[in-house]
Amino acid sequence: MRYDVVVIGGGPSGLMAAIAAGENKAKVLLIDKGDKLGRKLAISGGGRCNVTNRLPIDEIIKHIPGNGRFLYSAFSIFSNEDIISFFEDLGIQLKEEDHGRMFPVTDKAQSVVDALLRRMQELKIDVKTNAPVDDLQYKDDRVVSVLLKNGEQYEANAIIIAVGGKSVPHTGSTGDGYAWAKKAGHTITNLFPTEVPVTSSETFIKEKALQGLSLRDISLSVLNPKGKPLITHRMDMIFTHFGISGPAVLRCSQFVVKAMQKWNLTEVTMSIDALPDQKEEPLYQEISSSVKKDGKKAIKNTLKGLLPERYLLFLLNTNGIDPNAQGATIATEKIRNFVRSCKQFQFKVDGTLSLEKAFVTGGGVSVKEIEPQTMASKKMNGLYFCGEVLDIHGYTGGYNITSALVTGRLAGTNAAAFSIKNKG
Ligand SMILES: Cc1cc2nc3c(=O)[nH]c(=O)nc-3n(C[C@H](O)[C@H](O)[C@H](O)COP(=O)(O)OP(=O)(O)OC[C@H]3O[C@@H](n4cnc5c(N)ncnc54)[C@H](O)[C@@H]3O)c2cc1C
Numbered sequence: 001m002r003y004d005v006v007v008i009g010g011g012p013s014g015l016m017a018a019i020a021a022g023e024n025k026a027k028v029l030l031i032d033k034g035d036k037l038g039r040k041l042a043i044s045g046g047g048r049c050n051v052t053n054r055l056p057i058d059e060i061i062k063h064i065p066g067n068g069r070f071l072y073s074a075f076s077i078f079s080n081e082d083i084i085s086f087f088e089d090l091g092i093q094l095k096e097e098d099h100g101r102m103f104p105v106t107d108k109a110q111s112v113v114d115a116l117l118r119r120m121q122e123l124k125i126d127v128k129t130n131a132p133v134d135d136l137q138y139k140d141d142r143v144v145s146v147l148l149k150n151g152e153q154y155e156a157n158a159i160i161i162a163v164g165g166k167s168v169p170h171t172g173s174t175g176d177g178y179a180w181a182k183k184a185g186h187t188i189t190n191l192f193p194t195e196v197p198v199t200s201s202e203t204f205i206k207e208k209a210l211q212g213l214s215l216r217d218i219s220l221s222v223l224n225p226k227g228k229p230l231i232t233h234r235m236d237m238i239f240t241h242f243g244i245s246g247p248a249v250l251r252c253s254q255f256v257v258k259a260m261q262k263w264n265l266t267e268v269t270m271s272i273d274a275l276p277d278q279k280e281e282p283l284y285q286e287i288s289s290s291v292k293k294d295g296k297k298a299i300k301n302t303l304k305g306l307l308p309e310r311y312l313l314f315l316l317n318t319n320g321i322d323p324n325a326q327g328a329t330i331a332t333e334k335i336r337n338f339v340r341s342c343k344q345f346q347f348k349v350d351g352t353l354s355l356e357k358a359f360v361t362g363g364g365v366s367v368k369e370i371e372p373q374t375m376a377s378k379k380m381n382g383l384y385f386c387g388e389v390l391d392i393h394g395y396t397g398g399y400n401i402t403s404a405l406v407t408g409r410l411a412g413t414n415a416a417a418f419s420i421k422n423k424g
Helices: 012-023 039-047 057-062 068-077 080-089 109-122 177-183 247-262 280-293 309-318 332-343 399-421
Strands: 002-008 028-031 094-096 101-104 126-128 133-139 142-148 153-161 192-194 214-223 229-239 243-245 268-273 345-349 360-362 383-385
Touching: 002 012, 002 399, 012 028, 012 039, 012 109, 012 153, 012 399, 028 153, 039 109, 057 068, 068 399, 080 094, 080 101, 080 399, 101 109, 133 153, 133 177, 153 177, 153 399, 192 247, 214 247, 229 247, 243 247, 247 268, 280 332, 309 332, 332 345, 383 399
Parallel strands: 002 028, 002 153, 028 126, 153 383
Antiparallel strands: 094 101, 133 142, 142 153, 192 360, 214 229, 214 268, 229 243, 268 345
8 A cells, every 4th residue: 555654653743743744635644553542642641641831932942851952943833832722723722730731621631632533534544553563664765665563564755753762661662663763874872761760779768768758849959979960950759669759850860860871870869958948057047046945845846847747857867866855955066967958968869760661761863863844864765753762852741742742743744745745
């Protein structure tokens, strides 16, 4: 069978690419190995699908630390605001939540998937599910066909690789696209887990001293070997049985991975500032004067409300202070150390959960070999890439889906134009 455009992968990038190609009058086939399309999209954003983000473009780019700047030209053609209008035109109203995050008003990711599928039907896009692609055929520097595992073959002037990364493989993304890209002459940059919980072998983690405790609105930093912050994120975090997780941790995670690689480390230091709005010296003055004033009171009572109770008791104990001791009996130096650990509680981490357990795959098809305005391969005529298979990764908060939809839009539009132009 011959098509104008074959899209491999039915995640957000592939669905958008197929729709864009269909809207540009191409005869399109979308192939996915799974029994359903949009499986990862349907579980994204805690099942509510954080479909995009409403921050200004410059902010969005900043929130895509993995090659966000590559997307400047793409955003000038199809932006986050265009994503919002696109979904509104499909009957999906979106609402804005904290940090610019956009969700469907239904709070159901499936409604987003269903809207995309309805649009595909309207455009009469052929869909083949349960159809794992085995390989791509190239000849004389151009794409020829897609070969399925079952032996079927589909020819096309343009082929779009939209198979995602390697994370959460039960949704279908198992890293199959990298080999096809390599075969076309592309470079695959180092793959690594990002937006992933961080592990630690510290005794307090092993002993589960803080397991389940959430800290709200703290500043979490990853330190370089000289003790200077590489990155700081102010958000929530949680202690788990293996280490730490939560939004601040996910955002810091890639810096842990990169620091370990860069300096060949087995451990990296992280630091929690539990009171980011207060400076250390005034905080010390305030705490030491209340401890003195209430000299007969147990220190844990004097400091009640300063921090979540479990964390307060933990930091007192860590600094050798009996929480029941009367304030007046505690050495000044211990109070100073306690205040320091409120501002910078430092601990070692030794890695992250695996790439498979990460929300997002870092690394992928090098963006240096992709045309930023079209998503066309610079190595192979008729080959296009979009979504997480590319070396682009953002923070959670709608940035990855935004990147998938924007690159998908460009890949679909341009693959259709290329294919139709080269028909005769
Ligand atoms: C639990 C979870 C929550 C997330 N939440 C958010 C969020 O809130 N906001 C955000 O921005 N990002 C989020 N992400 C990340 C986001 O979902 C992904 O970045 C995005 O889905 C990538 O889209 P994609 O189209 O590139 O690939 P995918 O969504 O991974 O889709 C790839 C598709 O290709 C198909 N495929 C793979 N190999 C083959 C093959 N050989 N043959 C045929 N088909 C194949 C797969 O079956 C799959 O359907 C989350 C990720 C996870 C795991």
